[in-house]
Amino acid sequence: MELQVLGCSGGIGAGNRTTALRLGKHILVDAGTGLGDLPLAELAQIDHVFLTHAHLDHIACLPLLLDTVAPVRTAPVTVHASQSVLDTLRRHVFNWQVWPDFTQIPQPDCGLLRYEVMERGDVFTLDGLTLTALPVLHTVPAVAYQMDSGNASVVFSGDTDDHAPFWQAVNTIDNLQTLIIETAFADHEATLARASRHLTPQRLVAALKVLPAGLDIRITHLKPFDHDLIMRELHDQTGGSALIRRLESGDVIHF
Numbered sequence: 001m002e003l004q005v006l007g008c009s010g011g012i013g014a015g016n017r018t019t020a021l022r023l024g025k026h027i028l029v030d031a032g033t034g035l036g037d038l039p040l041a042e043l044a045q046i047d048h049v050f051l052t053h054a055h056l057d058h059i060a061c062l063p064l065l066l067d068t069v070a071p072v073r074t075a076p077v078t079v080h081a082s083q084s085v086l087d088t089l090r091r092h093v094f095n096w097q098v099w100p101d102f103t104q105i106p107q108p109d110c111g112l113l114r115y116e117v118m119e120r121g122d123v124f125t126l127d128g129l130t131l132t133a134l135p136v137l138h139t140v141p142a143v144a145y146q147m148d149s150g151n152a153s154v155v156f157s158g159d160t161d162d163h164a165p166f167w168q169a170v171n172t173i174d175n176l177q178t179l180i181i182e183t184a185f186a187d188h189e190a191t192l193a194r195a196s197r198h199l200t201p202q203r204l205v206a207a208l209k210v211l212p213a214g215l216d217i218r219i220t221h222l223k224p225f226d227h228d229l230i231m232r233e234l235h236d237q238t239g240g241s242a243l244i245r246r247l248e249s250g251d252v253i254h255f
C-alpha cells in the first residue's frame with residue numbers, strides 16, 4: 001500500500017498545506033487544503049474519506065471536493081467519522097447556508113455524499129487495507145487511524161494531546177512500521193498546547209519512551225512559524241535520533 005502525503009502542516013502560507021493523506025487512489029484520511037493540489041482526474045477517483053475530527057484544517061477541502069467532482073461521478077463519496085463529527089458536518093457545513101447539502105444532490109434519494117459512522121474501535125476493510133479508529137484526546141471528539149496493509153501498519157495520530165489509551169493502543173500493534181504523530185507547538189508554547197490539546201517536543205519525547213525502539217516516526221501538524229524550532233527541539237531531546245523526521249507534503253510511505 002502507498003500512503004501519499006498531500007498536506008501535513010498545522011497552518012497555511014506558501015508551501016504549507018493542511019492535513020490530507022491519500023491511501024492508494026480511492027481513500028483519503030482528512031481533507032485539508034493539501035487535497036486541492038490533486039489533479040482533477042484523481043479527485044474524481046476518491047470514494048472514501050476518513051475524518052479524524054471536524055476542525056476546519058482537516059475538512060476545508062471536503063465541500064469543494066464534492067462540488068468539483070459532482071459532474072463526473074455517479075457513485076457517492078462516503079465520509080466515515082464518528083457520529084459526533086458527522087452531526088457537526090450536517091449541522092454546520094452541509095446545511096445549505098455554509099454549503100449545499102450534498103446528501104440531497106443531485107437527487108434526495110441518490111446523493112453524492114454518504115455518511116457512515118465509524119467510532120473508536122470500529123474497523124473498515126477495503127481491498128486488503130484495514131483501517132481502525134483509535135482513541136485520542138483533542139478539544140473536540142477525535143480519533144487516530146491505524147492503517148494495516150496486511151504486511152505492516154502505519155498509525156496517524158491526527159490531532160492529540162498526550163493520551164494513555166492512544167499509546168496503549170499503539171503498543172499492541174505487532175506489525176507497526178511508521179507512527180505519524182503530531183507535534184503542533186514548540187516547548188515555549190506549552191500553555192497554548194495544553195489549552196488546545198496538542199503535543200510539544202518535551203511531552204512527545206516523554207511519551208515515546210513506552211514504544212519499542214526502531215520505529216519510523218514522522219512529525220506532523222507543526223505550526224508554520226515554529227517548524228524549524230519544533231524539529232530542533234525534538235532533535236536535541238532525542239540525541240539527534242535519525243528515526244524522528246518531519247513529515248513533508250509529497251512524501252510517500254510504502255507499507
Ligand SMILES: Nc1ncnc2c1ncn2[C@@H]1O[C@@H]2COP(=O)(O)O[C@H]2[C@H]1O
Pocket residue numbers: 010055057139159184192195196197
Ligand atoms: N484556547 C484555545 N483553545 C483551542 N485552540 C486554540 C486556542 N487558542 C488558539 N487556538 C488555536 O486554534 C487552533 C485550532 O486548530 P488546532 O487544534 O490545529 O490548533 C489550535 C490553536 O492553534
